[in-house]
Amino acid sequence: MKNLGLSKNWLYIPLLLMAIFYLLPLYVMLVTGFICRDRLEDNVEPATGDCL
Amino acid sequence: MLRDKDRYLNIVLVSPSIVAVLIFIYGFIAWSGRVSLSKWKGLTPDYTWNGIRNYLDLFSDPRFAVDIRNTLIFTGVFVGGSLVLGFLLAVMLDQGLRGESFFRSLFLFPMAISYIVTGVVWRWLMNPAMGSRMSGLNLLFANLGLDPLVNAWHTTPKWGMAAIALAAIWQMSGYTMAIYLAGMRSIPHELREAARIDGASEFQIYRRIILPLLAPVTLSALIILGHMSLKVFDLIIAIAGKQLQLDVPAIYMWQATFDGLFYARGAAIGMILLISVAVLIIPYLRYTLKTDSQP
Amino acid sequence: MWNLPQGIAFDNYVEAFSKLSPFLWNSFRMVIPAALISSMIGSINGYIFAKWKFPGSDIIYPFILFGMFIPYQSILIPLVRFMNAIGVTGLAGLAMAHIIYGIPITTLTFRNYYAGMPQELLEAGKLDGADMLGIYRLILLPISIPAFVVVLIWQFTSAWNDFLFAVVLTGNTDWPITVALNNMAGSQIIAWNVQMAGSLLAALPTLIVYIFLGRYFLRGMLAGSLKG
Numbered sequence: 001m002k003n004l005g006l007s008k009n010w011l012y013i014p015l016l017l018m019a020i021f022y023l024l025p026l027y028v029m030l031v032t033g034f035i036c037r038d039r040l041e042d043n044v045e046p047a048t049g050d051c052l
Numbered sequence: 053m054l055r056d057k058d059r060y061l062n063i064v065l066v067s068p069s070i071v072a073v074l075i076f077i078y079g080f081i082a083w084s085g086r087v088s089l090s091k092w093k094g095l096t097p098d099y100t101w102n103g104i105r106n107y108l109d110l111f112s113d114p115r116f117a118v119d120i121r122n123t124l125i126f127t128g129v130f131v132g133g134s135l136v137l138g139f140l141l142a143v144m145l146d147q148g149l150r151g152e153s154f155f156r157s158l159f160l161f162p163m164a165i166s167y168i169v170t171g172v173v174w175r176w177l178m179n180p181a182m183g184s185r186m187s188g189l190n191l192l193f194a195n196l197g198l199d200p201l202v203n204a205w206h207t208t209p210k211w212g213m214a215a216i217a218l219a220a221i222w223q224m225s226g227y228t229m230a231i232y233l234a235g236m237r238s239i240p241h242e243l244r245e246a247a248r249i250d251g252a253s254e255f256q257i258y259r260r261i262i263l264p265l266l267a268p269v270t271l272s273a274l275i276i277l278g279h280m281s282l283k284v285f286d287l288i289i290a291i292a293g294k295q296l297q298l299d300v301p302a303i304y305m306w307q308a309t310f311d312g313l314f315y316a317r318g319a320a321i322g323m324i325l326l327i328s329v330a331v332l333i334i335p336y337l338r339y340t341l342k343t344d345s346q347p
Numbered sequence: 348m349w350n351l352p353q354g355i356a357f358d359n360y361v362e363a364f365s366k367l368s369p370f371l372w373n374s375f376r377m378v379i380p381a382a383l384i385s386s387m388i389g390s391i392n393g394y395i396f397a398k399w400k401f402p403g404s405d406i407i408y409p410f411i412l413f414g415m416f417i418p419y420q421s422i423l424i425p426l427v428r429f430m431n432a433i434g435v436t437g438l439a440g441l442a443m444a445h446i447i448y449g450i451p452i453t454t455l456t457f458r459n460y461y462a463g464m465p466q467e468l469l470e471a472g473k474l475d476g477a478d479m480l481g482i483y484r485l486i487l488l489p490i491s492i493p494a495f496v497v498v499l500i501w502q503f504t505s506a507w508n509d510f511l512f513a514v515v516l517t518g519n520t521d522w523p524i525t526v527a528l529n530n531m532a533g534s535q536i537i538a539w540n541v542q543m544a545g546s547l548l549a550a551l552p553t554l555i556v557y558i559f560l561g562r563y564f565l566r567g568m569l570a571g572s573l574k575g
Contacts, residue, residue, distance in 0.1 A: 008147050008149060011144050011147060011149060012149070014140075014144060015144055015145075015149075015155055018141065018155075018159070019155065019158055021222070022158055022159055022161070022162065022222065022226075023158070024177065025162075025170070025173040025174065025177065025222070026161075028173055028176065028177060028543060029169075029173055029543050029544075029546050029547040029550070030547060032176075032359075032539070032540045032543040032544075033359045033360055033363070033540055033541075033543050033544035033547060034355050034356060034357070034359070034360075035356065035359070035540050061479055061480070062395045062399040062400075062401050062479065063401050065391050065392075065395055066391070066392055066395050066396070066404075068388075069388060069392050069411070069450050069454070070407060070411070072447050072450060073410070073411050073414055073447075073450055073451070076422065076426070076447045076448065077413075077414040077417065077422065077448075078410075079425070080421075080422035080425035080426060080429070081417070081421055081422060083424075083425040084421050084422060084423075084424055084425055087424055087425075097428075157561055160557075160561070160564075160565065161554065161557055161558075161561075163557075163564075163568065164504060164550075164553045164554055164556065164557035164564065165508070165550045165553060165554065166507065166508030166509075166510065166525050166549065166550070166553070167508070167510065168508075168510050168525040168528055168529050168549070169525075169528065169546045169549050169550045171529075171532075172528060172529070172532040172542060172543075172545075172546045173543065173546055175532065176539055176542070176543065227568060230565060230568065230569065231569065234569065279416055282418065283418045283419075283420075285420075285510075285511060286510040286511065286525075289510070289529065290529055290532065293533060301420075302418070302420055305420045305423075306420075309423070309424060310515070315424060318420075318423075318424060319424055321420065322418065322420040322421035322422075322423065322424070323421055325418040325420050325421060326417060326418055326420075326421035329416055329417065329418050330413075333413065333416040334413070337409055337412060337413060338409075341408075341409055341412075
């Protein structure tokens with residue numbers, strides 16, 4: 001039992017991976033809303049917004 | 053002890069709610085049931101008796117067959133995925149790691165968001181466009197060199213529903229995690245200690261002790277998620293709109309009734325949905341209320 | 348697309364807000380009264396079903412609970428016709444639908460909460476000469492704040508997030524935000540970054556509630572699976 005505390009730290013790897021999965025849509029909502037025109041030149045989809 | 057005034061006051065106070073439930077739930081169900089047995093088609097109500105014709109027609113309707121198939125795929129992926137993911141997350145959070153409450157809140161927050169928002173965002177994430185128009189998750193996978201993961205998502209022939217279920221898992225797996233975690237916390241610590249002393253590994257403890265003890269939790273999660281997946285509607289509308297490939301009974305009901313004015317057929321689909329939910333929920337309600345009343 | 352933005356542009360949010368603000372306002376106007384009225388009704392019902400049972404109340408209770416699981420497709424046609432017939436349409440009709448179809452869950456939450464209150468509390472009130480409503484007002488109401496928070500949050504969230512009732516009961520001037528967002532997302536002419544900005548605006552009120560009152564939100568959610 002004594003190395004239990006140490007051996008449990010690997011659990012952060014799956015936990016963080018899952019955190020990315022859950023945060024991805026939130027990230028998309030936040031970041032794509034703030035994207036400005038310069039970044040989107042290569043993209044076919046229409047874009048709005050001028051860079052500050 | 054009861055004074056005369058109080059003896060009837062309680063009934064008086066709840067009766068508006070009881071009447072409302074009686075009308076808006078049971079009255080309306082009966083009304084829908086009657087519509088489903090009629091020939092009503094078009095804007096004016098027509099209650100001409102048609103027997104179970106509408107139901108028979110549905111069961112020989114190829115579109116309804118697609119709906120049933122889609123619902124089964126969705127239910128399998130969504131319920132299975134949410135249960136497995138929820139359980140694994142609960143096990144990980146049950147280890148007393150630092151930051152547990154942060155992760156718990158993080159896994160639960162999608163529940164606060166509407167299916168429409170989830171759908172709009174996942175619609176972009178699961179953009180099926182290929183080549184130079186590629187975007188969303190496919191573009192992320194391609195950028196990361198994970199090309200085999202690039203796929204057509206909900207436009208995949210036959211299995212598109214599984215992609216919709218992925219968005220639903222994102223939304224609901226936190227719920228399964230929460231009820232599993234609550235269940236794990238209620239298991240006495242002595243049980244685990246005793247097993248550890250007997251030399252059981254952590255994996256064996258979860259496999260042989262915790263999982264069986266959590267069987268009632270699994271059952272209620274199964275029923276709650278199962279009845280949700282029968283009702284799925286908003287999410288599909290927001291991701292893909294009304295496409296035949298991703299049709300489910302709730303969308304067919306919608307289109308039959310409000311787009312096509314086939315009121316009788318729409319009502320019949322509604323009744324079939326109600327019956328399938330009732331088959332799941334009524335035994336569950338009886339069971340829970342019975343165990344509730346004997347502490 | 349997955350690179351971090353080089354500069355920050357607020358235009359998308361401004362545009363999304365200018366398109367969606369009337370509908371956000373509609374949602375607030377509909378959801379707040381619905382949540383308040385729901386919680387008051389639920390509290391009275393819960394009090395009676397927990398502490399002042401009447402003959403038949405144990406039989407009626409499961410029938411009320413069943414209402415929270417039904418697929419609303421099975422009552423949709425009568426609901427639309429009934430609301431039109433009694434002339435309660437638009438936001439008022441939508442709020443009314445949320446209140447009525449919220450009766451099962453609000454009653455359940457309050458009943459479970461009050462059932463946990465010791466009977467001695469009520470007996471003490473009776474000895475002081477308080478009647479049924481007096482006990483409710485003087486003894487139980489002041490300690491039911493947690494249950495009120497749970498129910499208010501739950502009803503706020505579920506009415507805010509609802510789509511099905513909204514789409515059948517409201518026309519395009521009084522759409523709540525979910526319907527407006529869905530229609531905006533369906534149109535080809537609106538840039539997707541505006542759509543994403545709009546999604547965040549639509550999600551923000553419930554997200555804020557969740558961030559600050561998540562504990563109560565979780566409790567409401569567990570009540571939904573009957574384990575109060």
